[in-house]
Amino acid sequence: MIQQLFVNPSNVLEVYNKIKRAFACWIIKERKVLDLSDAMISFSFDDVPDSAFSEGRSILKKYGYRGTYYISLGLHENDAPDPVLFDAGLLEEIVAEGGELACHTYNHIHFYNANSQEVIDELEKNQKKMEELIPGYRFSNFSYPYGEQTIPSKMLVQQRFRSARSIRAGINKNPVDLNNLKAMQLDSNLQLEKAFALIEQTRNKKGWLIFYTHDIRNDCSQWGCTPGYFEQVVKYCADRNIKVVTIEKGLDLIQAG
Template sequence: MNDPDHDARRTLSRRVARRLTGMVRVAPILRSDARFHVSIAFDDCPETAATRGVELVAKFSAQATFFIATGLLGQDGVSGPITTAPRLRALADQGHEIALHTHSHRDLTHLSIAEAIEDIDTNINVLQDILGAQPSPHFAYPFGETTLPLKRALLPHVTTARGVRGGVNRAFADRMQLFACDLGSHRPDYVAAAHRLIEHAANSGGWLILFTHDVTENPSPYGVTPAILERLLQDAVSRGAELRPVAEVWSQLSEPHL
């Protein structure tokens, strides 16, 4: 029989741990950049992201970042059918960034550190076989979940790691838990929240990562409609945003003269 008090305590403990993990920076970004950067990212890469999402990004002469969990390729996911290896190769040929999202797409907080790193290594190896080249060394946590020990352990393995906490990345943000903006219809206020973050980053500079999953007229709880995505990208561009994949923005932020 379930103990409601125990379940409540466990839920509260997990929330506190998640908050504390986000507060501790293990690898702070040390430089500021007055420019306004926006990266558009698609997690898992449902087929609609590889088709309709790419079409919308192309309207702005930009490329996207695709965080790929290789074990999901060709499967039916919660955000629709997931793309296939040939499509990934085509996306890479078009200049899009193919990045890391583990192989199994499991919550890494339920694995040991060794198991989590092994899962990411498998992700890297499978993507390398698919692409015939090394994938991007940038990573997104499945479900946005991580721990302080895991953030530290990943430092030798990935260049950045993106979470799901809302915010703009600038000096002293943690590159092992980058802020992002969730474009998921499960959040009733997500469109207004995205516009606020775009305005904030445009006014004060910084790097905003907009991420979603499927792009369709009837999105899953984790996706967005084409009209909303286009409107948000247009808002960012009209405010002076430079639309770049994650690796390109990181390269600019890492330049010695910044």
């Protein structure tokens, strides 16, 4: 095993990046007491493909909920079956109805390969483009593309955003690390029973469970889920009167606690 690891250069790089991320998460933290009266669940979408805006958003709205959309405004996949396009009118509608637009860098870059200036440029470019689409709208929260975190990038993100969401699996419990919020991906690897069990654990612990996914289609990618699956998770929360909040609203409740 050890021999294989060192013979294959890509394995060495992978281990190096994991160590880099572990150090970054260990050293740069923003701990906050989580003292909630009720558990909270958030539904978030990364990138964001059209089906998340259409299917995902309409399912949430059907149950009176709103989502957080972590967007990379430089992404433009016009010819894909589920295009990634950003229409100013649609984004405005989402904000007007209480949804949240959040930052995911402009070009969905790899932080492992980026220097500090490149990270700054990516964050500023996404903000600038956002304000061209919706004048005055400022991103408040962030999610790390590919979950990649380094010490310099975490410091830059911390200066600019209220929170940063990772792809580290788990429920956010006391104390919560606002610069490395845990999340669970809704995809075919997470069976519905497991998703329901996570919601129950969150209720018992009065924690904060953040779901994230990508496309919501019947022939979804490995990073997405079907509308039927998504609706069952959302309905599970609605049937039990569980508090579902955007990331921004969740932070307001934590701050007020």
